[in-house]
Amino acid sequence: MKLHNSYTNKVEDFKPIDGNKVKMYVCGPTVYDNAHLGHARCYITWDVLYRYLKFKGFDVTYCRNVTDVDDKILKKAESEGKTPEEVSTYWYQRFTESMNALNNLRPDIEPFATKTLGEMIGMVKDLIAKGYAYETNGDVYFRVKKFPHYGYLSKQPIDALESGARVEVGVQKEDPLDFALWKKDEKFGYKSPWGVGRPGWHIECSAMSRKYLGKTIDIHAGGADLIFPHHENEIAQSECANGCKFVNYWLHNGFVTINKEKMSKSLGNFLTIDDLLKNYDANTIRFFILTNHYRMPVEFSDEALQSAAAGVKRLLNAKPAKIDEGLNIEQFAEYKEFVDAMDDDLNTSRALAALFELTNKANKDIQGAYTVLFKLASVLGFTFEKQKLSEEELKSVINALNSDMGTNYTGMDEVIAARKKAREEKNWAVADAIRVGLDKQGIVLKDGKEGTVWELK
RNA sequence: GGCGACAUGGCCAAGUGGUAAGGCAGGAGCCUGCAAAGCUCUUAUCCCCCAGUUCGAAUCUGGGUGUCGCCUCCA
CATH class of the missing domain: 1.20.120.640 (Anticodon-binding domain of a subclass of class I aminoacyl-tRNA synthetases)
Structure with missing residues (x-):
């Protein structure tokens, strides 16, 4: 089996580290809002990979995290007068419903960032001890220049990154490229050796991946927009903290576009999964x-x-x-x-x-x-189960047909029998009226050799 | 500006050196009381443009043109 590895930018033979065991990590959602078609694409793609690996006989452990500590969640909590937990719990449930509705399999492990804080803090401590990170005023930053491979995944020359790096106001970094491992946050934060604060987004995935899958894993996947800086930073943190390779195969999916533009939250040009499922x-x-x-x-x-x-x-x-x-x-x-x-x-x-x-x-x-x-x-995750009508829906279909035709049918069997009789009598007017009437209700009749069956359009 | 990806029929899309899969839409026929579904046949002398390599290129090389993405949170 061959997979395209973003790290080498080549299609490579896939060989797991340990026999037929596959450790697979996918960057999961930040739970603060509705998932849209772009998310659907990502999680359907990796769901298919998961299903296919299992089909091939691999023993796969699929881990997809839930980011439940993040600026956006906090902002939403503040604006809605809720706790961050209330916001993330609500949107995690929505997300799960969307995934189920799309027939995506549940990952084997779905860790929450807030439940993996110990691992994160430990990792940050290690990085400081090894000289890869430093504390300043309650924040902790990673020394990007200390990691020689920085920029390899995203194919960005470090000097190009340097000239484009933004310098935030009021932050005391040694270098503009350095990124946060831990941010001071006295309002919503957690206790740590550096005071009350919360983890940076990147360290979350590094820590959860290590805790649940190990120091070196087979596959790490996500949207192509995560390559820089998220995955680049994960590599830097993990490899410096663990002293070994982080990921063997980096897999990235392309975007969903609309009017030739990337569908995204920030552009506002997105369709939610819920809305799509209506049609x-x-x-x-x-x-x-x-x-x-x-x-x-x-x-x-x-x-x-x-x-x-x-x-x-x-x-x-x-x-x-x-x-x-x-x-x-x-x-x-x-x-x-x-x-x-x-x-x-x-x-x-x-x-x-x-x-x-x-x-x-x-x-x-x-x-x-x-x-x-x-x-x-x-x-591929398709399901052959036909959509069914509930008793109530079926009743309303029959009622609508009755009021259309001035009849008194009580069930679909009766309708089909009546039509059969009409056809035998070559009473095409009645037979066709029934078919047209049902069609208006979204039901199609199929006349086959073994009789007539009905199904939803 | 730096880095990367893409350009195939009306639409979507496979195909990375040997002469254009598949789906949707359209056309013809079969089946059917008529339909629907299904079945059969059918729709690109040609793969953005130009030059080159080759016996042979949509596929390789060089040069254009166009579109998109990343470089900031983003799946």
């Missing part, structure tokens, strides 16, 4: 994301989502057959193509093409095709 289902959003390679930008538009909806419908509408658990799916050419594609740095668009081949074969009743399709589609 499109999880399979559609996933398909939309996976039609593009994960490192390429993806341009959002309603047209693109509608196209994705039509595409995923074809896939999931494949003619069902009994799932054959004993089937050797590896003998199928499409299986091989799927694995080849995914092994090639997660080429999901090629993998999807293999799924479409299987769909075509399943529709032609070719033995086993549906089983292979079902299994491989699950690796």
Whole structure:
């Protein structure tokens, strides 16, 4: 299996440190607001990596942190008159709901920054003891110049970074490039050897990664906007504190754009996952994301989502057959193509093409095709479960139909039986009126050889 | 300014030296009472432009043009 490593900027063979065990860390959300389509892309991408690694037989430990101590959370807490805990707890729940709605698997470990403070403080102490960090007036900073590899991940020459570095007012740094490991904060802070304060964002990930996965891990992933400074700083801190390599494979996903511009909180041009789910289902959003390679930008538009909806419908509408658990799916050419594609740095668009081949074969009743399709589609996180109507929704559909047609049906079976009778009597007016009436309620009737079935549009 | 990525049919998108996957949309046919779904066929002499390397390039090299991203919080 090959993966693109941002550190070397090359596609490399993936080899875990320890046999088939894979330690994988993904930078999780800062929980202060709604997640948007950009977050959806990131977490769907790494969900697919997680699923695929497991499918390949790796023993994966997937850790995705929750940043629950941060300026933005504090600001929100102050403006809303709440405690930071209330804000982060609320938005963490929202985030979890969004992830579930998108059918993302839960990471094996979801550590909270506020629960890993001891590890962070220990790491900062180490860095000071080793001369990589210094305390000034309650703040602690990392000496960037002490780490010779600084800038390697982001491919930034250090002098270029230096000339662009901002000098904050009222901060006593030795060098403008130095970044905060610990910030004095007497209002919301925690006790530390340097007074009351809170951790810098970067040290959080370094500490959580070390605590839950170890000093050197296989994969560290996140959005490409985290390369600088976040991941660059993580490398500096971790490698100086631990005295060994931090991460073997750095993986980064591209952005979702809208009107050719990066979708982001600060630009305000974002669509929340909740809002999207009102118009499109999880399979559609996933398909939309996976039609593009994960490192390429993806341009959002309603047209693109509608196209994705039509595409995923074809896939999931494949003619069902009994799932054959004993089937050797590896003998199928499409299986091989799927694995080849995914092994090639997660080429999901090629993998999807293999799924479409299987769909075509399943529709032609070719033995086993549906089983292979079902299994491989699950690796990409698609779910074949049809959306169902609740009793109440079904009742309101029937009621609407009755009031349209002046009838008295009590259930869908009765409606279908009535239509069957009308068709047998060649009473096309009634038969078509029922179909049109249901269509208005978002229900499609399909007349097949084995009778008529209904489903949601 | 520094660093990086991308440019393939109406739209999206694979393809990194041997002659253009796949999806959406469109067209024709089959099936159907008519539909829907499905099935079959069909839609790029050509891959931003120019030059070069090669028997052969969308794919390699050089030079343009255009778009985007990072360099500040950001998935």
